[in-house]
Each structure stands twice: as C-alpha cells, then as structure tokens.
Amino acid sequence: MEYSAVNTMWVLIGAALVFFMQAGFSMCEAGFTRAKNTGNILMKNLMDFCIGTPCFWLFGFGIMFGGSSAIIGTLDPMIRGDYSAILPSGVPLWAYVIFQTVFCATAATIVSGAMAERTKFSAYCIYSAAISLFIYPISGHWIWGGGWLAQLGFHDFAGSTCVHMVGGICAMVGAAILGARIGKYDKDGKPRAILGHNLTFAALGVFILWFCWFGFNGASTVGMDSDELIERAGLVFFNTNISDAVACCAALIVTWLRYGKPDVSMTYNAALAGLVGITAGCDAVEPLGAAVMGVIFGIVIVFSVEFFDKVLKIDDPVGAISVHDVCGALGTLLLGFFASGSSTEPGLFYGGGLHFLGIQAAGVLSVAAYTAVVITVVFTLIKHTIGLRASAADELAGLDISEHGLLTAYAGFAMLPDTVASGSEPDLTPPPFEPVPDYEAVPVERRRASGEHKLTKVEIICREGRFEALKNALTGIGITGMTVSHVLGCGIQKGRPEYYRGVQVEAALLPKVQVDIVVSKVPVREVIEVAKKVLYTGHIGDGKIFIYDVENAVKVRTGEEGYDALQDVE
16 A cells, blocks of 8 residues: 555544543543542543543454454454555555554543542443543444445444444443442432533633634544645534534523523533534535534533433433433434435435435444443443442441542642551651741730730621622721631521522522621721621622630730730831
C-alpha cells in the first residue's frame, strides 16, 4: 500500500483528540458528583483507558475487524494478521489501530458516570475490560467491521450507536442492577436532588468534549486527500457544531419554562446530547436537518433525565444514560428521516421510503438487545462473586477514602488530619517559647481588667450578598473586630423551591453568612438597629440576630481581660 501523509496525519490527530475526551469525561463526571468521590472518578477514567488499550490490542481489534464473518471477527492476539482490506486509503495499520482504540475506550468510559459514587473499583475494572474485550468489538464488527448490519446498509458514521449507545446501554443496565445511591429517594420513592460539587469542572469537561468531538466526528472521514473528503469534513464539522449549539438553546428554553429558571446542568447535558445524536449522520444530513435534530435532542434530554430519575427510578448522577443511550439511539433513527441521500439512501423527508428507516431501526434494536443481554450477564457474575456495590459505610464515607485511601482530592482546600509515616508517632511537644525582641514588640500598657462594662455577643446571620454592606456599617459605628463564617441554615419557611436536573432541591439548608462580634463599648442596641437597617429587604430570608451574655474575654498576647481585652492598643 502506498501511504498518504495527509490521511495518516488526519487520522492520528483525530486519535489524539478522541483520547483527550477522557479528560473531558473525567472533569464532567467529577463535577456532577460529590467531592468525596472525585479521586475515584478520576481513577476510573484513567484505568478504563489503560485497561481497554491492551484488551483491544490483544483481542478486541481482531474480533472487530478480522475475517469475513457476518457475526464476529477472528481471534488475533497482538494484531498480527492482514487487515489491508479494511484499512482506509493511505493509512497504515497501526495508525488505524490507535484510532479505533480510543473509540473503544470512549465506549467503556461512558459507564463510569451513571454508576458513580457506589460502585466497587475492582468491579469497575472487570466490566470495563469486558466492554473492551468482546461487547464493543462484536457490535462494532456488525457495523464497521463488514458484519451483517454493514451489509444491509446500516449507517453510523462516527458511532452514535456503535460507541455511545453501547456505552449507554451498559450504563443503564449497570445503574439498574446497582440500585440508587443512599438518600437518593425518600420512603415514598420521591427523588431527592444530590447536587454535584463543582459545576466549573463539569463545564470545563463539556467544553473539552465539544472541542474533541470535532476529531471524533471529523477524523472519521479517515482521509483528506481528495476534494470530496475535504468537502465532507467541512460538512461534518459544521453539522456537529450546529446540532450541539441548537440543542443547548432548546434545553435552555424547555427548562426555563418547566422550572422557572434555565437549568445549568441540564443545558450542559444537552450540549453532549446534541453531539452524541448527530454523530451517526453528521456526514449524511444537510445543516438544516442537523439543526432540527439538535432541537429534538435538546428537548428529549430534559424529559429523558426526568423519566429515568422519577419514573424508572434509575439513579444516574451525570445523565449518561439519557445522553448516550437515548440520544445515541434517537440520532441513529432520525437519520432515516433526515438523510439527504448524499452518502446513504435518502430519508423519509427527502423522498426516500421506509426501507432505510427500517434498517436503522433494526440496527439500533439488535445492538441494544445484544449489549443488554451480555452486560447483564457480566454484571450478574460480578455481583455474585466479588460484589458490584460498595458497602453502605464506604459509600457514606466516600469512595476516595474507602477505595483508594485518599482523604480528599482537594488537599489545598480542606482541613486534613495530621498523618504520619508508618511506625512513627507524631511529635506533640510544643515548640520552645522564643520571646519577641523588645524592638519588635508592640508596646502594651498594663491596666487592671475593668469590671464595669458588660460584654455581649451579637450573632448576625444574613444573606451572602448583604455581608459587605453590613461589615461597612458595623465598622462605621466603631466595631473593630468580627468573626465571619460561611454557614448553611434555614428559617421556618425552609427557603424557596429550586430545581437541579429537574428535581426540586430540598432547600432546608441555604448558604448564609454568620457574623460574630463581642461588644462592650458600643451599645448593643445601636449594633442591632444598624444591622436591621442594612439587612432589611422585606423578603423571606433577611436573617436573624441573636444576643448572648459573655462572662469574660481574655487577650492571649497581653493577658488583659474583660473590657480591656476588647480595646485596641492606644
């Protein structure tokens, strides 16, 4: 074979972009779950690629692309056979192998998010290997390896069904067998919102995935050495982008109408839904068709997330089932309506008949059935051997500590207990006292503690947005010291209803600021009146003021007590 430098570079760049999707999935899943499981999420997204790569090299690639059988390829450990018949024009074997390897890893990593926060890490490693060894390769053989669906004319350009629906089906079955997270549903089966801990991570992950999807879909042309391929790549890029953007707009409008406000996390899910859905036919539809399909994906994702959460009661923390399974299947089926006839049979809206739509439906149903049956067997075997779900105690503590011995994934932002090396004991001896030199010491006028002034603690709980105004007002009347804390709390009204991913958040605890001051010189009533004036809006949630008697105060540096301990150095 005569190799093409431009085709090879195009495939390799695409492979690198698809690999970088692992970072996007890692950030997205970590952001939509709780902080105590962040390390576990990151570890799983690393290992499904590291486990899947040798599995696909040893067995998966041969099963997917070897031989001429309509059902399954051949066992070809370490890829030693002749694959010249299936290689794209001008692309060497190993460039194509790495391109297909990263696609395989994408199918495996989809499962991580739906089963997050309660799955044993050992179980995850096993079923991730199973997906890469035979689940994805066999269905991939049917579609991309010359199998029976390819022979029928089934079209899945870059993997809405072959990659995403396969991963989504595995995620759905796994989450159903696993059961919901502790506390997800109340005794009546009503879902509770479990908020993700870092929306910034999730947003970064989605933008990484959006960027990398241009490689996922665009490089699936596997060539750029002809005018036809160049034109097709441009169309693929544009359709990928327009479907995604329009899906976000549709989800924004739907959530705004349903929940009273545009839902952030659901709109980001819609971005992924638009990408997944258009992947099957990004080369075969016109931009108008891609835009209309994007609207459909953006609407469907909202109701799908609610359906799995509220009706089927399958707990999916990141919406992976709705994004990859539902929209992957839907995008493949919609191709039967919107295909323009440029690279497939025309769809129904372009003068085609039911034949092509029937082929697309047969492909979706057969791949879904095969994947569901096989992954159910895999999960059942794991459940009854090493166990699939982490213990309740481990789940409550967080999988970071129970599975990996990681106290927190945010060491720079959390108070950690002291840790010592194995076999040693911490030195609790206080450091020797070293007096401050006279020339550095603050002059202190020793005075007898005054007992004539009453000490009163004023505790003010207010809205976060009013803190600066309160601080300035208190400083203006002579308050020179205060302690400020970010707290969670509620009053009698339990806050106002808000929604997260379509589920009403139990707003029993709302973010507030607590300001503690101890006064003696400044009249307590003046502090109260100033605080009331600054904090008052007339709406529920303005805050509370609590007054306490203080027995004594001691300034550590000087030893002064009572009134004198609260006064500044003169």
